[in-house]
Amino acid sequence: AQTVTQSQPEMSVQEAETVTLSCTYDTSESDYYLFWYKQPPSRQMILVIRQEAYKQQNATENRFSVNFQKAAKSFSLKISDSQLGDAAMYFCAYRSVKINNDMRFGAGTRLTVKP
Amino acid sequence: DTGVSQNPRHKITKRGQNVTFRCDPISEHNRLYWYRQTLGQGPEFLTYFQNEAQLEKSRLLSDRFSAERPKGSFSTLEIQRTEQGDSAMYLCASSQGAGRGPQHFGDGTRLSIL
Numbered sequence: 051a052q053t054v055t056q057s058q059p060e061m062s063v064q065e066a067e068t069v070t071l072s073c074t075y076d077t078s079e080s081d082y083y084l085f086w087y088k089q090p091p092s093r094q095m096i097l098v099i100r101q102e103a104y105k106q107q108n109a110t111e112n113r114f115s116v117n118f119q120k121a122a123k124s125f126s127l128k129i130s131d132s133q134l135g136d137a138a139m140y141f142c143a144y145r146s147v148k149i150n151n152d153m154r155f156g157a158g159t160r161l162t163v164k165p
Numbered sequence: 166d167t168g169v170s171q172n173p174r175h176k177i178t179k180r181g182q183n184v185t186f187r188c189d190p191i192s193e194h195n196r197l198y199w200y201r202q203t204l205g206q207g208p209e210f211l212t213y214f215q216n217e218a219q220l221e222k223s224r225l226l227s228d229r230f231s232a233e234r235p236k237g238s239f240s241t242l243e244i245q246r247t248e249q250g251d252s253a254m255y256l257c258a259s260s261q262g263a264g265r266g267p268q269h270f271g272d273g274t275r276l277s278i279l
Contacts, residue, residue, distance in 0.1 A: 054207075085267065093272070094169075094270050094271060094272045094273070095256065097268075097269070100267055141207045152198070152210030152221065152223070153268065155207030155209070156207050157205070157206055
């Protein structure tokens with residue numbers, strides 16, 4: 051079964067600085083998707099960025115970018131120029147394309163942004 | 166607002182009672198998913214529908230849980246004879262197409278068992 055591991059329960063960053071959140075996953079499949087979701091306190095889960103496993107190029111969305119290392123099964127999220135509104139729980143998620151369609155989430159990383 | 170809508174936002178009930186939650190997906194989305202999220206954890210998959218067909222159920226979905234999507238639009242999740250361990254946030258998500266699109270989440274229903 052696929053598992054997703056986020057080894058950093060909490061991270062902190064100074065406003066305007068850069069922070070990297072780590073994620074590793076375990077799978078025997080070659081075709082899958084990886085996602086980072088953001089969940090602010092008492093608010094809904096929002097998709098931040100997605101990566102298709104067959105694409106070698108790392109996905110980028112404005113201040114958010116990923117470092118996808120397929121061989122190492124690593125998928126880290128880099129947030130540049132951190133803003134106060136970035137404070138939230140961040141979940142890494144894996145979704146198989148072939149076998150089923152549920153997403154497997156990591157336990158999350160709580161990001162605090164200091165002014 | 167055309168996002169995923171869940172009702173109620175919060176449900177408090179006594180152990181042993183039945184509860185039902187509703188999810189209205191984004192209108193053009195044919196796939197609907199239910200997840201359970203406990204405090205400090207990521208969401209765990211429960212079940213999903215493609216249109217009105219329930220295509221997969223997690224082993225987390227015990228016999229006390231049932232989900233329906235009768236007309237391929239909104240969905241309900243019912244928990245019978247609730248237990249303390251059912252206390253969690255129940256999240257609904259929807260996506261378009263054959264499952265390759267991203268899932269869009271609702272605000273969730275928080276269930277508290279007294």
